[in-house]
Amino acid sequence: MASESATTIIATLRHQGVRITSARRAVIAALVRTDGHVTAEDIATVVQTQAPEIHLSTVYRTLESLEELGVVDHVHLGHGSAVYHLAANRHQHLVCENCKKVIHLPGGLVEELARDIDSRYHFTLRPHHFALLGLCEDCR
Amino acid sequence: MASESATTIIATLRHQGVRITSARRAVIAALVRTDGHVTAEDIATVVQTQAPEIHLSTVYRTLESLEELGVVDHVHLGHGSAVYHLAANRHQHLVCENCKKVIHLPGGLVEELARDIDSRYHFTLRPHHFALLGLCEDCR
């Protein structure tokens, strides 16, 4: 799945009646460019190299809107700030509780567990919203 | 698995060379008594009905030590404060992202996933340290 371009995302947003401001352009551009797990602060830093007036709180608010619109996800890695990425590259995270290393996993891994939990507890897992914690090879 | 009594826990701690102070007694007693998912603040409140001078920061420090000694676990439910419980009743949590309801699961549920992740990524899941987020029956 190729990652969406900034222009595509902007077109989608405009189509949904969302105002395209320079701050939003900048945040989207940053997300598309970095394409990893970045914190709001990371995004602010990137964005501010071009447009220093864009405030961290605007970045938070923009990310919040983008998430409501289904364009980005945020994940809590179990320590420190949440990280954000484009919903298009949704995936799972393993996080080492010792060295904090993050390992990306393909999205499908948890599906069996999700089915099991659904049938037994009538609960729909949304696995991309949480990280799987544990110990990596080096730390265990 | 019967939950350990406060006296048993204290004996274990003493045996490991840990000082038994009145604050620690009180925190352990509170944990044994409530036996659910309580926040540090909850514990402080309980403890302070008997011993008002025990400070929230002491509760945090005590919980930290108890966790290092393997007596308690803490879990981040994805929003708000972490919750603590005795390691003896280790279990899994489903948390509804909408209504915040918490469902307890037996510990073994994630084992297959854990084995899978271990063999593919050489990573040891510690599933009791994170909640599984999603949507409950009523909210989905």
Place this chain on the structure above:
DNA sequence: ATCTAGATGCGAACCGTTCGCAGGTACATC
């Protein structure tokens, strides 16, 4: 009874995030 490493109480600091408000800007409308 004495000593000392370690635990405590207290408040201030911290970090990540949210909020309130006054001013600014996108875009629908003419």
Place this chain on the structure above:
DNA sequence: GATGTACCTGCGAACGGTTCGCATCTAGAT
């Protein structure tokens, strides 16, 4: 192109949860 207004922004202050520094105290070894 000018105008209006709902929405967005910048800013700083506040927030909730947790950690820290420091002076004092105390458990338990001697």
